[in-house]
Amino acid sequence: MHVQDRPVATKAEKDTTPARYAVMGNPVAHSKSPVIHKQFAHQFGHNIEYAALWVDTDGFAEAVQQFRAEGGKGLNVTVPFKLEAFSLADNLSERAKLAGAVNTIRFEVDGKIFGDNTDGTGLVHDLTKNLNVHLRGRKILVLGAGGAVRGVLGPLLKQNPALLVIANRTVPKAKELAKTFAQFGKIEAVGYDELVGKRFDVVINGTSASLKGEMPPLPVNVFAGNAVAYDMMYGDKPTPFLEWAMLHGAETAADGLGMLVEQAAESYLLWRGVRPETRHVIAALRKG
Structure with a gap:
């Protein structure tokens, strides 16, 4: 077989499963995070899925483990779970240690939970x-x-x-x-x-x-x-x-709308290794 005759994997044959992320909170239905992260992903052509997940006030740890077991890569954490997320993390960034709270979780390949605070x-x-x-x-x-x-x-x-x-x-x-x-x-x-x-x-x-x-x-x-x-x-x-x-x-x-988008961009950087452009996202949210 000549080299040029070898079958080449098409994009369609590659893994098309989106990387899963979410924000957990109670309440959480009002969250703009799914819209923000969708726009971030579009900037880089990233294939991600981002959901807003309502979590029972005494079910946070269980919800985190379930999300991870289902293939989740990372989480944003909002009221009232930031202190619990801090306790749940195996490793913490310096800014999370200072804040005494975690608003961003990254699931590591070694099974550990890394906690950060981007606020x-x-x-x-x-x-x-x-x-x-x-x-x-x-x-x-x-x-x-x-x-x-x-x-x-x-x-x-x-x-x-x-x-x-x-x-x-x-x-x-x-x-x-x-x-x-x-x-x-x-x-x-x-x-x-x-x-x-x-x-x-x-x-x-x-x-x-x-x-x-x-x-x-x-x-x-x-x-x-x-x-x-x-x-x-x-x-x-x-x-x-x-x-x-x-x-x-x-x-x-x-x-604080700009703060919301900027802290989300820091979360995206932690998960994906790149920091999105934010001004157009803020402007789009202001327009509604």
Whole structure:
């Protein structure tokens, strides 16, 4: 048989099974992640399948093992399972260790589970790359002291701000976070009443107030000149925090949709080894 006569495998004969990924949460039906990752895969011509999986609150570990057994390659993890995902991981990235939570799981070939946290990197990417906000040498105020805030403090401090202040209703909780992250930069914790007379260049809302249509109790003069207001939540219309911010001196107001896409891009990089372009994806989501 001549070399040219040998049968060549056609594309149709190659393995056409899509690589399976998913986001697990409760609730999860509202998730934009399937749409985002579909657009990412299209950029590279990758054959992937990405689903939003509702998981019973006490069935996370079982659901993860089942997804893996069915050939799953990786997972995004959202509320309320990020702490459980942290416990479930065999190995953790440095940023996941800092955050104390995992939002991205990669199943390794040796059977281990690798846990990462892409939230803080996603926030910093959105602020610095998409919104052109300089964080170095700036005064940053972060509202809240829950899991969402813990996940972003490390990456924010790596940008070398002049000062990062955490404000929270429960001050001891904020002080505990400040102590944990003190080794990474200048960080303080205060109650909302202690913000009177202080001004900040960047104010980030990491509380869940926006989900309830509420507003953290901020003093009216909290924004410095040219200040940026950022809400880690997002919706079809501006959050109460962003509406208030624009009325009280913020020059720029942005919601967390860009952060969502950027953290997803970091997850995609962890799974597939390439980082998708994000601006067009953000723009497409804004159009609805």
